[in-house]
Amino acid sequence: MSPADSSAAPATAPKHAPAHHPDAHPAHEGPLGIAPAGTVHVSHDHHELGFIRKYIFSVDHKVIAIQFMLTGLFFLVLGGLFAMAIRHQVAWPWKPIPGMGLLFPETGGVISPEFYTMLFTMHGTIMIFFVIIPLLTGAFGNFLIPLMVGAPDMAFPKLNMFGYWAMIPAIFFAILGFFVEGGAAAAGWTAYPPLSTILSAAPGSLNGQTCWLMALTWVGVSSMMGAVNYVTTIVKMRAPGLTMMRLPLSIWGLFISALLQLFALPVLTAASILQLLDRTLHTGFFTPSNLLVNSVRPEAFQSAGTAAIDAASGGHPLLWQHLFWFYSHPAVYIMVLPAMGFASDILSVHARKPVFGYKPMVYSICAIAGLGFIVWGHHMFTSGMNPALGMSFMVATIMIALPSAVKVFNWIGTLWGSRIHLTSAMLNALAFVSMFIIGGLSGIWMAATPVDIYIHDTYIVVAHFHYVVFAGSVFAIWAGIYHWFPKMFGRQMNETLGKLHFIGSFVFTNGVFYMMHQLGLAGLMRRTADPYTYTTYAHLQECNELITICAFLLFAWQIFFVINFFHSMFWGKRVGRNPWKANTLEWDAPSPPGHGNFDRELAVYRGPYEFGSPEVAEDYLPQTRKLGDGAGKPAPAHAHH
């Protein structure tokens, strides 16, 4: 994998070089009695599998990807419902939610303060660990990696299956939390101790927090299995000629985020196991030994005499914050790097132009990931920190703006003077870029410690990360679904419904999150069930009502996506292998690809973004296409002409 020779013709032939090179002869010359063009055998799946083997216990990366996708979309609805309940409470505190009185007759549909904390805790947890990460890495990672590197499947298909099945106990524990005594976890998705470790600190800390930790550990196991598989597949199973520097940027995003998972996630696993021990065995990793809660010593160290406490002090609540954010800040990049990759690919294909500055794009992905490991402290500026350390975290955080800006300018450079086709996929990708700019810019000045201390835990933080994760990653996921749906199901999604879905989603997303900046600057705190008890904030209620109405409309608007998704899955317009006239390898396979993905051997001759190449009549030049009379002449690699 030498990045330098990216312009050379494939140096490595397939291990067992075939007597007949697939690209060397026109169709009718095939010596092996190949079926005539048009009746090409699509599937190698000669042994038919039953429904259970095929769709439930599948080892096929495409089926596992769709399992992850449907699970993620289901949880997107569930997490969205939680968000609606949160918004209802913030707009109209203590008013019953219409219709909820029927489901919860004992409360009449009114959200209690305790339930409100459970709602925002589980909203964050579900959206991050059960929606965004599984959709980006589980669904798209699984679907795209083997197809885009030209492999028949993942390196370890069975491990891949276990990766999905590890999500089942995670889902079980996440749901179970709502049904145990005390209710679901209520310490925020960050689970800061002592609120999370002391059983009497909150109703949700009685049992729900234990379920939360179990769920998180299982999600971690799932991600770990996935990440090992993704990295091995990308490094070891690329088609001949597909050097690392010829990989599509989607694969680069998924590759680097898999590395982030490998190196950051185990620390969170260790931390959540320690918190689990604090809660069950009453160890005291995160509990100071002299802590009193309601004049009572907490569970930790209760059996010890005072002598033991003097001999060794207790634990540190801050330690959890460090361990947690050591993972969860890189997790932010796990949630955005693949999305950046999808946006790059989709912008290039639908603007019919090479990605501007491919190599800087790759290096900036790596730089974002590298810097992502040394900025976690910016979540803790108000937690108590040596100012010199705070300064270091601040500088490192602001430095992330550099590679992020490289990416943004390169996206704009890609679009500059191009022929933009405003497909649903393209619209969502454009929305990703524009809203990532808003979320990214607020991140830069938020990183400055003096600013952060003022705005910490206000709605401006909520606005910031929703602009990145919802307006950014979710729009990129939508773009990815519109773009790769034809490859997944062999049918195209409806463009009219897609555009309708996009317009409403774009308007209402900004309607929801943009004004949160203003609320935050006015000082409105997040995670308060009724902020208007403080008269300072009473005048902000009207703004919150408008936001809530936008949120309801945003949620309701998704019906167009749901209808489009399921209708197109069965009755959408049938398409061929390459409906977008794209260059990357997945479009070389049948739509949908059969078992084993490809029906011909692959050799890669160039980078993934050869649009408008002067060497061919068409405006696109697939990576696998060997130019007949140009044989031996090195094909141009990518954007550099």
Place this chain on the structure above:
Amino acid sequence: MSQATLAPHAGAHGHHGHKADAAAYDPAVDAPAEHHPIFDYDSGPPVERGKFAIWLFLATEVMFFTGLIGTYIILRTGSAAWPNPEERLAVDITAFNTFVLIISSWLMVRALQAAQKGDRAGILKWLGATILGGALFVGIQVYEYIELYKHGNWPNVDIFWSTFYAMTGFHGLHVVVGVIWLICAWFGAARGRYTAQNYMGLELAGLYWHFVDLVWVLLFTIVYLF
């Protein structure tokens, strides 16, 4: 050259020569399907996929123990006082246990050497000895835990015992997993799974075993000796 005004059809660029057919390129037509295509590509560094993956897995394990050891270092250096480990733990017995684990690592190397020679009896002998070493280590650790428990030293007593049990306990779990893995490998060897040409499964188990050994040397040093 400027990319700004690219037409969908590159007719204007015809003077660059080498123009393909005017008909749109379709891989299904222009590059026909193979009946028996070979996709066993290998693009990466010259290590087997399994070995590559086990190194990635060991990297995650390193980070897992980094989390635990980092916790220990922070809590210990942040404490006003820390008890002398020699007063609380039986360092001599554990030193012997450390020796057992290191020897078992050497036995594992011998088992792999036997596999490379295709010596099945040798694999069974050396691997069996490795398993016994691992089992002895776990046995001594369980004995240690029981004795500590009898004296009322349990994880919820103070932060010393919390960190002690977390670190040695998770290492112990890894040893148990390793012993089970080696037992599976032993039965595999008995059925002739490893040959002089293919001993990958044994090598992977060995890599994991050496990692577990290495972590223990680190833990023994910081928990028992300092």
